[in-house]
Amino acid sequence: MLALDINSLRFKYKSWTEKKTDNTFDNLDLQVKEAEKVLILANSDEGKTTLSRLVSNLLTKFIPSEIEGSIKLFNQDINSYEPYQLIDKICYVSQNPMEMFITTTVEDEVAFPFETIGIERNKIIEIVNSALIDWGLEKYREVSPSELSGGERKRLLLAISFAINSKIIVFDEAFDDLDKEYRDLLAKKIKEKNNTFIVLSARYLNQFNNVFNRILTLENGQIHNNQDFKTQFTHQAIHHYLNNSRLLKSKDFREDNLLIKKEKLEISSLEIERVRESNKSIKFNLHCDNFIVRTGEIIRLVGKNGSGKSTMSRILCGLDKPLTGKLTLNDEQINKDLLQTKVAYLFQNPDLQIFLPTVYEELAYGLENIEGLSSKQIKEKVQSCAKLFNLELDETPSTMSFALRKFLQAGVYYLLDRPFIILDEIDGAMSYEDSYYIIDKLSEKGSALIIITHDDNFAKEISDRTYLFEDGIVEEIL
Amino acid sequence: MSSATIFFEGKGFLYRVDARAKVIALLIACVFVFLPIYFSGILTLSILLVSLSFYSVGIKNTTNILKAILPMIILVIIFSPFYERSGTPLLIYKDNLILTYEGLIHSLTLSLRFFSITFACSLLFLTTKMNAFILALQSFFVPYKTCLTISLVFRTIPTIFDAFNQISDSHSLRRSNQLKKKRLKNLFPTLTSALVVSLKTIPSLAMALESRGYGLKTKRTNYHMLSSYKYFIFQTIAIIFLFMVLLLTFKKF
């Protein structure tokens, strides 16, 4: 029997402005057999999230849209079910765990679905315990999910999904945010279990080898059987950039061709302490003897989830103060306020840095404060920047695709000519191609790029140096 | 502000009292202070509450509550006595009656009422976890949907708070000049984007609810449990008894 059967699916979101929206899917067909394991590779704009929500019947009830064609689960049209009736049949695992959480503690989060379906209390306690142990979350039992790190949140979401154990599990970028240890665990579970698994991803990871029965791609609104996926969805994608950009050029070349002032940022004997509010006994310390970055350089900060990469970045750009430590810019002590105008920080979530109604206003916002820029100059700068990052000036940022919002976020800092730019998980939920595109463009003026990633291989070929975050210590690896 | 609660982790006496019993005690206390009783009655209750507070949440928390209400108490004490003109004179300045005994007692009664209500409320929320409080509401026949909404609010507060802080952070990171900090000018766009980020979560929160089975007609079970009914009933009887004694001792009627 077919677990999932999609026939000539057409779908588009309702447009709220005069602009017409394009079909997200156009005559999409997909058949998945029971217990089959399918990987669907797609770039970030192709509608991975839309497809996963559609097959779980979660989308059309809550977001106005137009849909044609049929989606069947085990030979039953999904429209004959309310979404909540599908809990034993299909489970959607979101790319962004926070949006799936509905309670205030980790244990309640696991317990909630079992409370709604009326499992008796003793059984729920057993389920919660084993789910938390499986995914290494035992000590966070009473912590609020909002206090967890990105990786811990993802693990919690996975723990819940495997506990519910629906017949079909749809993973939307489930491997994102996880460190190697848990990526391996997830791949192992997918391989061993008898459920039907549909995994959607923007990248082909090493862990995917020998796990899936079929590997498909989602391009231009349809499912394809493209066996040449590796050139586009693996690290091989970097070669395209290495051949024709400044990135390939040596560090010396980049340093000699700066379009901005040469600067150097240094941190010594840094000490950071962080405490979780809801559980004060879980403490976290970070120590860094020496950290240095110069304009023209590309460096990487790698380490597991929750190892303090983001915490350190917040100090680097002057948002937080360290417990102790010395920060210098060009060998002079620097204060928080000045740091904020020197170091840009691209948050993982672009929505927190985008707030105006049009792309034009968004890009021009920072420039308007710079003295000596005429409105004509601003306009020219904004236009060329929009072109560089494939943006349309009159679009509404909040309704653009994730990748385009990321591009806009990058464009904002590109225009501000910051000597240092921190890119937090630029590879998260983005295809290699798009991530490298942003890195390539941002490095053009010679700004130092600090790339945060937990993917050991990401941007390896183009970086000059790497700092490893491990066991509370930051050290350069040679 | 990643956990939205004033709950204070502790092991004192009040932590061992059932949440339902505490809610009942709070309601009785609020009614009690408005009953026709002698000043000494309210004074006794206030002293009782302060000692309970010392014993349960410690000196620091107790002084914090005091600090928060002090300005208000001072206002009441300064303004109210002068309205009461009749009675035994206490303070006369150049033939003008300034303060009477009745006036003083009246204003002290007003302040101690306010004082007792504040202490009782603060103690409830300092010693009761939000989960337990919501369970208590549920056992008082507040519909599940209302309780779920309240718990969803607590789930959402940290997210919006974080979003707001990160948005203000990103505003500071976009300044072109270190000296210019236009907090007020930035407040409006910051609020706008915080609202957009919050509104965006509404459909996904609804999806999350239904994908976890919200809407099913089956009878819900509870993972958490308050202490047994025996405990609760025993404690409630003790509380009612205590207030009866207070009332009988200090009643004016």
Added chain:
Amino acid sequence: MEKRKSNSALRTSLIAVLTAVVVVFTILVKIPTPTKGYLNLCDLAICFIAFTFSPLTALIAGGLGTAIADIISGYPQWAPISFVVHGLEGLVVALIVKRSSQDISNLVKVSTIKVILAMVACVIIVAGGYFVLSAIFMSLGFAAAAAGIPGNIGQSGIGVIAGYALSRAVIKAYPPVQGLLNY
């Protein structure tokens, strides 16, 4: 093929998120005052909701939001009064400025008279409500309760204007909010 089913989950989420918005706006900016402890942006949030969503939504989010804000910021004794006053504020302002969801989406302006009327009503409810209720139920006496009046007048009056502006700005920046107007 648009579907309209009963949508309790969406309604619950809408109320919960808007209530949380009121809570955050209330505890975000605190200007200490003698009476209620602090001035804040709660009226701004409530009026934003009243100008954008239904009167019932404004009632619940306004009342529940400010009550929860009082509880978690250490002023739990005020929660019942806040619930009544701000709930009523949301309801009345929303009823005065009520427009069809079509008009809200198209950013049709609210007439100046209605805005002024909403301001007057809002100021009377908030300043008057706190004055009367706190004098009686918080046992403050009318003299001490009067100390809160000026702050409340300013805060709620400005709240109406700013809430209106915010409503327009949000619909412009995030058009899909129109999909939520009917819940």
